[in-house]
Amino acid sequence: MTGAVSVPAAEPVPPGLAAVPDGPRTWLLPSWPDGATPAVLEQYELAPMPLDRSGQARRVLAAALRCCWANLDDAPWPGVPAPVPAVLDVYAGMTRGDAALAGRWATGELRRLADTGWLVLDEARGVVRTGPRTALWPHEALGPLRDLLRRMPGPSREALGDE
Structure with missing residues (x-):
């Protein structure tokens, strides 16, 4: 599984x-x-989680965490729903090159991360939140992740719909 x-x-x-x-x-x-x-x-003859572009998947997961882990002093699970455009905006700030192509790849990574339980993606509503796998992260491993997320810029007001 x-x-x-x-x-x-x-x-x-x-x-x-x-x-x-x-x-x-x-x-x-x-x-x-x-x-x-x-x-x-x-x-146990189980397939590993599919990560064709693991570096990109990690950046997309970081962008989603930046948007969905509202209070870094709390645990990441269950997170708060964030608009997909906000996650894509944070991801775009971490990449170079063709923004449209990066957005399509990031959308594919959001789906793969949702398929493997790292995120919960509701495409009909256009929102994403942290997935159940984040609930299993050991508390002592969260410190460096919190530090990283604190240094990352958040989404733009336009991406949040606060124009």
Whole structure:
């Protein structure tokens, strides 16, 4: 299982899965033992998460976190919904080259990150928020991420719709 699966909150959680509550539903994610490496995926014959352009995916995830993790003193999950144009605006500030092409690639990365549980994307409403995988980040690992996000510029007022 590479993506996150959601079930009604009342459903029991099968062994080997971590439950991440999200209102009326619960996201089920594989729980790996501490210190597990990618070799565990091979041992269990599971495909790794698809990241064709991992550097780009990391930048898109950082842009989404910058927009969706409203209070960096809190945990990143569940985050707040942010307009997709705001995330794309932050991402555009981190890249060079053809802005239209970068926007299309970033939109594809948003979808892939949503498919794998790093983000929750509601394309119909045009919003994104942090995904259930961010709930499993250890607290002690969040410090450097918070520092990075504090240094990143936020989205423009136009991208937020505050023209």
